[in-house]
Amino acid sequence: MRAADPGVAGPGVAGPGRAEEPRSVEPARTRPSPPDDRSVLAMGVPDDLDLFTQMCFLRRFEERVDSLYRQGLVHGPVHLGLGQEAVAVGAAAVLSPGDYSLGTYRGHAHALARGAPPDAVLAELLGRQGGICGGKGGSMHITSVAHGYYGSYAIVGAHLPVACGLAWAAKIRRSGQATVCFFGDGTTNIGAFHEAVNLAAVWRLPVVFVCENNWYMEYTPIGDVIPVALPAADRAAAYGLDRIVVDGNDVAAVRQVVGDAVGAARAGHGPSLVEAHTYRLKGHSAADGAAYRPAREVAQWRERDPLLLARAALGAAGTAAEKLDEIDEQARAGVADLARQVLARPAPDPAAAWADVWSDGSWQWRN
Amino acid sequence: MAELSYRQAVAAALAQEMARDDRVVLLGEDVASGGVFKTTAGLLDRFGPDRIWNTPISEQAIAGAAMGAAMAGLRPVAEIMFADFYATCWDQVANEIAKVRYMTGGQVSVPLVLRGANGSGGLGFGSQHGQSAENWAMTVPGLKIASPASPAEAFGLLAAAIRDDDPVLVFEHKALYGRKEEIGAGEQFIPLGRARIVRPGRDITLAGLSITVGTCLAAAGGLAADGIEAEVIDLRTLVPLDAAAVLGSVARTGRLVVVEENPGQLGWGASVAAIAAQEAFGALAAPVTRVSGGNVPLPVAASLEAEVDVSVPRVIAAVRGVLGASRLPGVSQFSASQQKG
Numbered sequence: 001m002r003a004a005d006p007g008v009a010g011p012g013v014a015g016p017g018r019a020e021e022p023r024s025v026e027p028a029r030t031r032p033s034p035p036d037d038r039s040v041l042a043m044g045v046p047d048d049l050d051l052f053t054q055m056c057f058l059r060r061f062e063e064r065v066d067s068l069y070r071q072g073l074v075h076g077p078v079h080l081g082l083g084q085e086a087v088a089v090g091a092a093a094v095l096s097p098g099d100y101s102l103g104t105y106r107g108h109a110h111a112l113a114r115g116a117p118p119d120a121v122l123a124e125l126l127g128r129q130g131g132i133c134g135g136k137g138g139s140m141h142i143t144s145v146a147h148g149y150y151g152s153y154a155i156v157g158a159h160l161p162v163a164c165g166l167a168w169a170a171k172i173r174r175s176g177q178a179t180v181c182f183f184g185d186g187t188t189n190i191g192a193f194h195e196a197v198n199l200a201a202v203w204r205l206p207v208v209f210v211c212e213n214n215w216y217m218e219y220t221p222i223g224d225v226i227p228v229a230l231p232a233a234d235r236a237a238a239y240g241l242d243r244i245v246v247d248g249n250d251v252a253a254v255r256q257v258v259g260d261a262v263g264a265a266r267a268g269h270g271p272s273l274v275e276a277h278t279y280r281l282k283g284h285s286a287a288d289g290a291a292y293r294p295a296r297e298v299a300q301w302r303e304r305d306p307l308l309l310a311r312a313a314l315g316a317a318g319t320a321a322e323k324l325d326e327i328d329e330q331a332r333a334g335v336a337d338l339a340r341q342v343l344a345r346p347a348p349d350p351a352a353a354w355a356d357v358w359s360d361g362s363w364q365w366r367n
Numbered sequence: 368m369a370e371l372s373y374r375q376a377v378a379a380a381l382a383q384e385m386a387r388d389d390r391v392v393l394l395g396e397d398v399a400s401g402g403v404f405k406t407t408a409g410l411l412d413r414f415g416p417d418r419i420w421n422t423p424i425s426e427q428a429i430a431g432a433a434m435g436a437a438m439a440g441l442r443p444v445a446e447i448m449f450a451d452f453y454a455t456c457w458d459q460v461a462n463e464i465a466k467v468r469y470m471t472g473g474q475v476s477v478p479l480v481l482r483g484a485n486g487s488g489g490l491g492f493g494s495q496h497g498q499s500a501e502n503w504a505m506t507v508p509g510l511k512i513a514s515p516a517s518p519a520e521a522f523g524l525l526a527a528a529i530r531d532d533d534p535v536l537v538f539e540h541k542a543l544y545g546r547k548e549e550i551g552a553g554e555q556f557i558p559l560g561r562a563r564i565v566r567p568g569r570d571i572t573l574a575g576l577s578i579t580v581g582t583c584l585a586a587a588g589g590l591a592a593d594g595i596e597a598e599v600i601d602l603r604t605l606v607p608l609d610a611a612a613v614l615g616s617v618a619r620t621g622r623l624v625v626v627e628e629n630p631g632q633l634g635w636g637a638s639v640a641a642i643a644a645q646e647a648f649g650a651l652a653a654p655v656t657r658v659s660g661g662n663v664p665l666p667v668a669a670s671l672e673a674e675v676d677v678s679v680p681r682v683i684a685a686v687r688g689v690l691g692a693s694r695l696p697g698v699s700q701f702s703a704s705q706q707k708g
Binding site for chain 1: 392417420423425428429430431432433434435436437438439440443459463464467468469470471473474475476479500501508509531532533560601607608609610611621640674
């Protein structure tokens, strides 16, 4: 079976009845729905307007980063999350401060959605003082442990085993902490994915693996390099896991589905593998013009931009368009201020290159 | 006092640290079953299934899970059954574990231990189960490396590795697992980064690690019959490297032979030799010499293995070559055997 062509039958493009409708699969186990008193909204998680506000900020932040990159102000590569904001925001909405999450080199949004300070993230990208990793990680390694975000990993698949370890620690301690691990569609072809999902299933770890299927592994359509229709969902059965697909551009849907999976993890029901269908509005990296993607496909996905979907949902629920415009305008202005402020900072002290090797503060390997 | 084998010393170190610190947890293939080298024997019964976890054959998952658990504040000890298998999880070791503290600007520490069977030792394990792999790790800043040469060191260095706040790879020599030694009563602990002079001598310094410490001692015994007094240094750890111990010894002897079991191509001995050449040049009476394993994949047949493994005669020949080169008064000149290492 060939994979779905994202331009023709991709999620959210072809409409209801598309191939990605979760098919009936014999569940590996019965997964109870979270009880009402633990429903995500009852837990005080962000409401739809909060989520929209966060997504606006992430959109304008990444657009600004793109612009700064083109001005030569970002040192090193950048992978933008433009268009994929709903996955980061919807999932972060169901996490508590003590929960763990991890992402990829396309990780700015995941760190910010957990609460990482935007000025520290931007300073890291721009190589200025106060960078969240002290200038030693850069765009691909944004990390904010203080906010539960245990890192962005630049080797495809590497962090799935690490997520297992965080979840294993939570299981040993019976702490109730959940771990959510984000990765791309291309990751499902690397060995670490399979080792990690298998281990998580065998050990029944409280971890939720969230595949952000944006339909391209770097420059190649994912359908060209997988023997099944869906990269993660169609592999779930191999690990005794349910086949879970969500519209990754619908932030409320992500919040619900990931919330259910996180609830299952906390309740001791083991791991979940969620495939969120989304699309990146730009290339693989900021240096990539993405000319390999058909214009029609891009146009169709732009119609399902997560911000547009959220606006439509909020509008239908009665929020005035002016209110939404105002939120977006505040995000733009906030990001512009942020860039001005961070660009005014000096570069890190070169001596910092020698710090943070060993835990005792030293870097020497010999006496 | 109790006599422990090297493998029993590993298990005793794990037990000592698990009893001392409930954050210490074990994972690896067959570890709950005692381990294929019996280095975790008895630990499941004593500490229970929350502390010792069998894994699938999945070295990436093992190493990565250890890293994640360490970042979460546990002190995992993961068994990588054969050091050769580091090749199957090298991304986790070299790109993740070694670098995550630095890349995050010190937001996390990774207090973990990866340990397992290393080395040739003439046991016929061949190219994929008999390598001495310390060198692989030594190219990567951010990893500490311990290679115990005796049961007491297997005990004390592993205890220190577990207590260390940074990632430590402990390379246990599989040919030493049966070696026995009296170990003192009470807590065992040998700090990382301190070499030990195991035999004093005035004429030449022999620097060894793990199994080659014994090779050096045997060579020193043979040389003593000819009136040559070799000082033998057990490096114990490569990172941190006790370079001062080597330089101090060379300052006294003026001569250095470095003996490593791994192939000589970019072996750790090259780093030790370079340090001596740069920093003890004035004290050196002869060129620094290395004795290394052959620069070939490891063969299995005993005669072929012996051809390429480090051996006592090769060390003695190297010493005589050095002494000849330095024209030690009263010592005749010998030529070193052809060095393919």
